[in-house]
Amino acid sequence: MDRILLGGSRLSLDRFRADPVLAALQWPDDVLQDFLFEHGDHGPFVVVDCGHLDLSAITWTLEAIPATDFHTMPTGESEAGLIEHFAQNPVYWASVKVPEVGRHWEDHGTWLRPPLLIDRRLLDPADSGLHVLEGRTRVGVLRGRLREQLRVTPHHQAWVGRP
Template sequence: MNLNDLMPLMKRRQDGGLGFERFRTDPALTGLSWPDDVLRDFLYEHGDHGPFVDDYGHLDLSTITWTLESIPTVDFHTMPTGESEAGLIEHFAQHPVHWVTVRPPQVGQHWNDHGTWLRPPLLIDRRTLNPGGIGLQVLEGRTRVGVLRGRLREQLYVASEHAAWVGRS
């Protein structure tokens, strides 16, 4: 199963007749035992986004297992995102305070209190994308990772580790 196989489901979501609760129980997703956070961010929110499909449309979704992991800050310093949106993380890193203030107030409060994001981003083991790949790649959460990089650059409080959902084959 890949993103193209799910396009009829994405179309129903686009048409507005499919909220997340109904989406997550759709028979088309029966083969996936993914956490709701991952289903929401990967498929429901981005499963038909053009650049996202360009970068991840080839993946066999049924072979990916997701675990919530603690990732050291240093690992995010140069972590890439998909080729179709290269440079987007650094775009967000240029104005980290702005990108936090346009979110609900609890997002900024969480950064100030805990030095990290409120919701874990999605990362993917690059070997899942390419057998010769090394390290992790930001699949979803480019704004969050950009804010982290920008906060580091501006010497604002950043925790030493951050929760992230990590997908591996």
Template sequence: MERRQDGGLSFERFRSDPALTALRWPDAVLRDFLFDHGDNGTFADDYGNLDLTAITWTLETIPSADFHTMPTGESEVGLIEHFAKNPVHWVAVRAPEVGRHWENHGTWLRPPLLIDRGLLAPVSSGLQVLEGRTRVGVLRGRLREQLHVAAEHQAWVGRS
């Protein structure tokens, strides 16, 4: 899970690596998971033992309620709640279209990545936020502050 972005390798060249094309992952997942976070030490601690070839990714619609207590990786416990404390701020520091999308659609502009906890050690049930902790935190915070939130949200879900 080496991040090649810092080495000047473009995403286009990165995804053409035969080891990655064999995964048959959607570009959005490949970019957010391996290209952007592959060399992040804490991310690798949490997910470095995953058998990447055993994961199939699908774009799924998830009810808002499912995100209320959804955890993230062990190394970032509490991070989602940190973002939830000030959802307006975390949207304001993003590109303007992110805020417009929340206001108009009540959801994120780009689906986060969730993983079936049955793929993790120790094995558990349910889904876990793999990438998109800020987005999920904003969702929780907007719900708490009674701001516009859609009933369902799209997310990439990795399952065996």
């Protein structure tokens, strides 16, 4: 896994994706980019939150998740409290991204790009339900919009990793 993690910040996404180890995972491009390419060299995230994961044992599917399921969905120990930080000012956090992000929330009541969730049976210790792996800002904006009674669709697309 070191080769994968060290390569993310030095290679183009196309070269990164072409690595035989990554190609063997057969993960969707969105998942590969958001999880390993963009965050693979972020030590606390990789070591504390994901160091025990067997990447080859995860199958990813795009699923519609009820908005209410995100209300208490946890995230990794290295980012504890971050989702609620974003939820405190959802309009601001959507606006600091590219302009399309804020507009998408206003027009569609959901995120522009699905976050990554993982089945908590894959975590150590194992549990039931889903866990926010990547997309803490998106989930925080959703929670804040729900609290502030802003436009939110009843279901949201998310990539879900399951055993």
